Amino acid sequence: MRARRRLGIAAVSAIAAIACGSAPVATPEARPASPAATAPDASAPTPAPPDAAPPALDPPPPPPSTAIAAEVAAARLLGTAAVPAACATDPSPIACMLDQAFAADPRAAALARALYTETGDVAGPGDAEIMDGGYRGRIQLVPALPIRGDRQHLAWVLAAARDFDGFFAGIDAALPAVTTARRYRWRDLDVRFIRSVGKHTPSAFALPWTFSYNVQGSLLTSEAAVRETLFHEIFHMNDAAHGAWSGAALRADYDAIVQRCGTTRAAIPCLTPYAPGFTKVRGGTYYAFQPNNGDPVHEFAAELALRYYVEQRQMLHAGKLARPAFKCGPPENARAWTALVDEFFGGRDLVPPCP
Numbered sequence: 001m002r003a004r005r006r007l008g009i010a011a012v013s014a015i016a017a018i019a020c021g022s023a024p025v026a027t028p029e030a031r032p033a034s035p036a037a038t039a040p041d042a043s044a045p046t047p048a049p050p051d052a053a054p055p056a057l058d059p060p061p062p063p064p065s066t067a068i069a070a071e072v073a074a075a076r077l078l079g080t081a082a083v084p085a086a087c088a089t090d091p092s093p094i095a096c097m098l099d100q101a102f103a104a105d106p107r108a109a110a111l112a113r114a115l116y117t118e119t120g121d122v123a124g125p126g127d128a129e130i131m132d133g134g135y136r137g138r139i140q141l142v143p144a145l146p147i148r149g150d151r152q153h154l155a156w157v158l159a160a161a162r163d164f165d166g167f168f169a170g171i172d173a174a175l176p177a178v179t180t181a182r183r184y185r186w187r188d189l190d191v192r193f194i195r196s197v198g199k200h201t202p203s204a205f206a207l208p209w210t211f212s213y214n215v216q217g218s219l220l221t222s223e224a225a226v227r228e229t230l231f232h233e234i235f236h237m238n239d240a241a242h243g244a245w246s247g248a249a250l251r252a253d254y255d256a257i258v259q260r261c262g263t264t265r266a267a268i269p270c271l272t273p274y275a276p277g278f279t280k281v282r283g284g285t286y287y288a289f290q291p292n293n294g295d296p297v298h299e300f301a302a303e304l305a306l307r308y309y310v311e312q313r314q315m316l317h318a319g320k321l322a323r324p325a326f327k328c329g330p331p332e333n334a335r336a337w338t339a340l341v342d343e344f345f346g347g348r349d350l351v352p353p354c355p
């Protein structure tokens with residue numbers, strides 16, 4: 001969530017948190033067979049050419065595109081199996097279909113088009129479904145195109161997507177000597193807007209290269225909160241694409257912390273040094289340690305990634321951190337931080353070494 005740093009603990013604890021663990025983000029076998037979902041990410045090893053191969057005469061093939069296919073966008077935006085004839089010959093069929101889908105609100109259409117042309121993200125309505133929200137219970141979700149009264153949400157998503165581009169470019173500019181590949185994707189996403197009926201959770205949840213955004217979500221009330229919620233969700237997608245990395249890499253320390261502290265509300269003081277985020281579940285504990293929320297180590301990892309985003313962003317914008325660096329806490333924190341930074345972000349860390 002994020003971005004409740006100015007609120008006190010009592011206020012924070014009243015905020016229900018993101019439903020992520022209840023979404024099948026960590027089950028790659030559940031991915032739909034869409035190009036957006038199956039596009040290999042940068043973590044896929046490139047097979048080495050055999051030694052005996054003659055020198056290549058042709059240029060190497062371009063990297064696989066992660067862009068969303070026009071047919072996928074047609075189904076999402078217009079409910080049609082094929083791209084409509086009016087858009088099929090357009091230089092940008094998806095932009096054309098966005099114009100059609102958002103025709104009732106030209107200002108929203110302009111936002112959706114900007115989001116697509118700048119980042120490859122395709123915004124549209126999500127699916128009607130009954131979701132098992134874990135500790136939140138069952139939740140009815142209905143499609144919600146972000147127009148008119150909901151247009152602000154689309155504007156916040158666009159602002160977040162632009163921020164992420166600037167964020168990674170800023171880190172690269174600040175660390176020009178680091179050439180290690182960053183194995184992290186934040187563009188070319190399917191953005192599905194939904195509305196929860198009678199509830200304000202989940203605020204968002206992740207599927208492979210897809211995030212669902214609840215226009216009724218209790219967390220999604222400002223540009224900063226949307227930015228941070230999206231970063232958390234996009235990390236889930238990357239974690240899943242890395243073979244549910246956090247389940248293996250972070251679990252030993254995570255389980256030991258939970259064993260030592262527990263996960264009740266009374267455990268909050270014990271958990272505080274290890275909590276990468278500040279979001280708490282109402283009546284529960286830190287979101288990173290909340291039980292009955294899918295595999296909680298994935299939530300810990302997403303909160304850790306969010307902490308990476310928050311701290312790097314503060315270093316970029318202010319040149320210093322607003323609170324002590326997470327990695328400079330207990331040894332478990334340093335281990336988790338280094339593992340995450342190396343796995344996803346090419347080792348790039350603007351936070352100074354610990355004293």
Ligand SMILES: [Zn+2]
Pocket residue numbers: 018019020021232233236298299302
């Ligand atoms: Zn999550």
